[in-house]
Amino acid sequence: MDNRQEKDMRVVVIGSGIIGSSVAYEAAKAGAQVTVLEAGRIGGGASATSFAWTNATGKRPQPYFALNVAGMRAHLDLAREFGHAPWFHQSGSIEWYSNESDWAAQRDNADLMSNWGYGVEWISKARLAELEPEIDHSAISNSPIVYYPEEGWVHPALYVAWLLRAAKEKWNAEVRPFCGAASIDVHNGVAKAVKTIDGSVYEADAIINCTGSWAANGLDGVPSIPMASNMGILGFTLPIATTLRRQFHMDDLDVRPDGAGRLMIHKISVDSTVTEIQPLDPAGEQALLLLEAVQKVLPAVRKGDMESIRTIVRPIPSDNLTCSGWIPGVEGYYVAVTHSGVSIGPHLGKAVAQEVVGGQAHESLTDFRPDRFLAAKNGMGARS
Ligand SMILES: Cc1cc2nc3c(=O)[nH]c(=O)nc-3n(C[C@H](O)[C@H](O)[C@H](O)COP(=O)(O)OP(=O)(O)OC[C@H]3O[C@@H](n4cnc5c(N)ncnc54)[C@H](O)[C@@H]3O)c2cc1C
Known part of the structure; x- marks a missing residue:
């Protein structure tokens, strides 16, 4: 049942892998009007060809281990939330x-x-x-x-399909496959819209880049993330x-x-x-x-x-750790890219939604901000 008001925050999520679908689902659930733009098939990037082992073993430093454990717990929460999880096998x-x-x-x-x-x-x-x-x-x-x-594995294609379907049916999210983003329109340091390769324009209050290894190529108008994929x-x-x-x-x-x-x-x-x-x-x-x-x-x-x-x-950010946060100098533009995305994905979705839609920093992401790669030019991009 959709009971959205016109003033709902408009969030455009770029990319529909395990990260984009997690973010889209949680942002829609948190009350945003979500549009997902995907350059290719839904969930067809790295998530479609991942070993998809949910684990935190050997992951260091401790905050990164904790992020992976939070992801493992979030998989269990999601399974309870859906009542069944045909994508998830926690078999050790x-x-x-x-x-x-x-x-x-x-x-x-x-x-x-x-x-x-x-x-x-x-x-x-x-x-x-x-x-x-x-x-x-x-x-x-x-x-x-x-x-x-406590470890297990995921079928990412099913995960993506179930989350996006729920986001569409429950909260009216729009999902557009074969609709690649080309550039971000930035005016006076504020990201205003996404322009797609076919020339369409999607205005947004917040734009979240979940393009995995493609985050290195960047989109015109905004900085890219250094990757060591x-x-x-x-x-x-x-x-x-x-x-x-x-x-x-x-x-x-x-x-x-x-x-x-x-x-x-x-x-x-x-x-x-x-x-x-x-x-x-x-x-x-x-x-x-x-x-x-x-x-x-x-x-x-x-x-x-x-x-x-x-x-x-x-997809691996250049220091091997998760990169999640507002991009310095471009208000309203957020990036969420990580390796171990299958383990971390459902937690990252919740944390990003809290930051973008709820306007509250999530403690688990404190050590993983993009400003470790990018110096601010026009002030921080973070919303108050
Ligand atoms: C071989 C292998 C094994 C792995 N094993 C594990 C594991 O055991 N456990 C684990 O947790 N992780 C594992 N990973 C890592 C994990 O798969 C990734 O971290 C995760 O899939 C990343 O998800 P994502 O959504 O960020 O990226 P992707 O799934 O790549 O999604 C990004 C999406 O963005 C789209 N896109 C790109 N550019 C644009 C654009 N301009 N406009 C619109 N859309 C765009 C792409 O088409 C793609 O669909 C493994 C990865 C690989 C490759």
Whole structure:
């Protein structure tokens, strides 16, 4: 039921990935009249090709860890709010390292996480066999095994679809795919409107840039965010008859179920085999490297089981930390860009809505302001 008044704040969100959809949903819920402008398909950027592990393990410094934990909690809140969350699987994750030289670092990290209140359990091989009977114990040998019960994963395309649908149906948000923003009209230091590539103009009281790695290219009229984005490669297998329910992380290999028996595979060392987005052969070099690594752990996986393999740019602000706040010198123009966006997204949505629509700074974002990159020219962009 929409009961908007004409004086509702007009908010334009640029980008419809996990960050843009979270921000749009929360801003609409907070009372803004929201329009989402998306250059391509809805949710078709990095969020569509993300391992999408919800976690905070190993994330430092502490405020960044806390931001990720807040995101994990916000996923649970969102699931309760919707009554069901077909996009979210909080099934825990399993971690081990095959080389003894990595065990001390693993223990130090687990101890620190535990001290910071994160769920950490050291489990035996027998317990692992109960949790995941198809993991081959010979691949583990006598490696210590950590189980993180609070972690999980998300299907970002479903997340985006459900949140934007709710924003449209409950609060009359408008969502425009294939409608890329070209520039921001700024008058006397105040952002007034977004101009799109097709020449349309969207007037706004606040404009929120959620363009992920594209935040580096910038929009005409406003400063861009320095990014150190890098390449990611994900493999997707054929449907495989396996009962694997949890993700596992062995050395630099990450594997999780992706629905209908398919597995999603990521290996950090394989990422660096490409330098730009390109089609990859599911029987090619990268696919073989990924399958070979998984086969050692899950014998159900066979050579030739890759169905597709995708490349994508991973959005990372240049100091690896979240960047969220008003842009100095451009009143009314806000940027929300981060790595680990799947973990952080639902919390960031709430925090950004509080700042933009509610006009109140959110404490969790204090350490992540864009002014660490951009010096103010005409005074701070923050609204009072
Ligand atoms: C391989 C890989 C693995 C990852 N693993 C994890 C993980 O396990 N856990 C985790 O939390 N995070 C992970 N991440 C990071 C996470 O996926 C990202 O932080 C998150 O998806 C970023 O979401 P976003 O909405 O900011 O960006 P995107 O999803 O890229 O969305 C930005 C959108 O903006 C649109 N856009 C760009 N320019 C314009 C314009 N001018 N006008 C209109 N629209 C525009 C794009 O088309 C795009 O749809 C991973 C990323 C990769 C690539």
